Amino acid sequence: MFIDYTEIEVIAGNGGPGCISFRREKFINKGGPDGGDGGRGGNVIFVANSNISSLLDFRYKKKIKAENGRPGNGALKTGRSGKHVIVQVPQGTIIKNLEDGSIIADLNDENSDFLIAKGGRGGHGNDHFKSSTNQTPRNAEDGRPGKSFRVSLELKLLADVGLVGLPNAGKSTMLSVLSDARPKVADYPFTTLIPNLGIVGLRDFKSFVMADIPGIIEGASAGKGLGIQFLKHIQRTRVIIYLIDIFDGKIDETIELLKTELSNFDSNLAKRPYLLVLNKIDLIEESDLKKILKKRKDDYITFSGVTKAGKDELLKRIEYELDRQK
Numbered sequence: 001m002f003i004d005y006t007e008i009e010v011i012a013g014n015g016g017p018g019c020i021s022f023r024r025e026k027f028i029n030k031g032g033p034d035g036g037d038g039g040r041g042g043n044v045i046f047v048a049n050s051n052i053s054s055l056l057d058f059r060y061k062k063k064i065k066a067e068n069g070r071p072g073n074g075a076l077k078t079g080r081s082g083k084h085v086i087v088q089v090p091q092g093t094i095i096k097n098l099e100d101g102s103i104i105a106d107l108n109d110e111n112s113d114f115l116i117a118k119g120g121r122g123g124h125g126n127d128h129f130k131s132s133t134n135q136t137p138r139n140a141e142d143g144r145p146g147k148s149f150r151v152s153l154e155l156k157l158l159a160d161v162g163l164v165g166l167p168n169a170g171k172s173t174m175l176s177v178l179s180d181a182r183p184k185v186a187d188y189p190f191t192t193l194i195p196n197l198g199i200v201g202l203r204d205f206k207s208f209v210m211a212d213i214p215g216i217i218e219g220a221s222a223g224k225g226l227g228i229q230f231l232k233h234i235q236r237t238r239v240i241i242y243l244i245d246i247f248d249g250k251i252d253e254t255i256e257l258l259k260t261e262l263s264n265f266d267s268n269l270a271k272r273p274y275l276l277v278l279n280k281i282d283l284i285e286e287s288d289l290k291k292i293l294k295k296r297k298d299d300y301i302t303f304s305g306v307t308k309a310g311k312d313e314l315l316k317r318i319e320y321e322l323d324r325q326k
Ligand SMILES: Nc1nc2c(ncn2[C@@H]2O[C@H](COP(=O)(O)OP(=O)(O)OP(=O)(O)O)[C@@H](O)[C@H]2O)c(=O)[nH]1
Pocket: 165, 166, 167, 168, 169, 170, 171, 172, 173, 174, 184, 185, 186, 187, 188, 189, 190, 191, 192, 193, 213, 214, 215, 216, 279, 280, 281, 282, 283, 303, 304, 305, 306, 307
């Protein structure tokens, strides 16, 4: 489990000021007051959307402001209300007030919405202030300010895509190239000791969560190496990526070994959709790579964590697999 977290400021619209105005009609010298009320300020409303999977959108959206109400007008016309702002957040987002730490909303249900910050009421126009003793009030009210405060957004994430490979295959490097995560990368096996998760952004504000787990070796399911208890972190993933070093020498056997260890842990994992990726292609001659690919009956995506070759293709294929399962 991994928490995606961000802090933003929400600002509801201010109410518009009331209007000071007097009736002007033919043949009537001194008309009474007819200043209308100001419009209401817009609200800030959050809506849960299951098509959004992370808070990535909010990285550059730190302030959310609804429109102010417009001033009132003569002839008792109320000013136009400010437009509400509807903010789409991932389903499962918890919104907390940062001033007192209280939970404002827990948007668990699809399409549930919540009024987070209420717009200010419009001010009364001068018509409101006429009385038996004052037939020509020359005062009107200002609008009330909209509510504004800082909130935190918190989302518990499960991984959508799991990276599986032998130690040193380049899993952590791949995660760091594709996502905002910065896991430790080093030239020795078992660099990764606990799973890392990162959010990978796609086009159209889509994103998914990728899990990088420690390397798996033969017998891992029986406790060798780091064991595979951490596989529980990818038990609920929707796509598995088998990542193989291009210099592995026994590509097919390695895939088999990884699949066997996974299914020993949980037979459902072996049935999960997967992609095969050959990594570190920056280190191999084009002609040698072609020879290796030619020998394979399965479909391989080639990738380099150094030159980022194959990155677009890989993301496209992952997106396709994720969409297919929706
Ligand atoms: N040339 C080259 N080196 C790579 C590439 N990807 C990873 N490496 C190197 O391979 C070594 C292992 O990379 P990691 O990303 O730590 O591998 P890992 O699969 O996470 O390893 P463990 O966590 O130990 O299982 C590091 O020295 C990386 O710099 C690549 O595409 N090209």
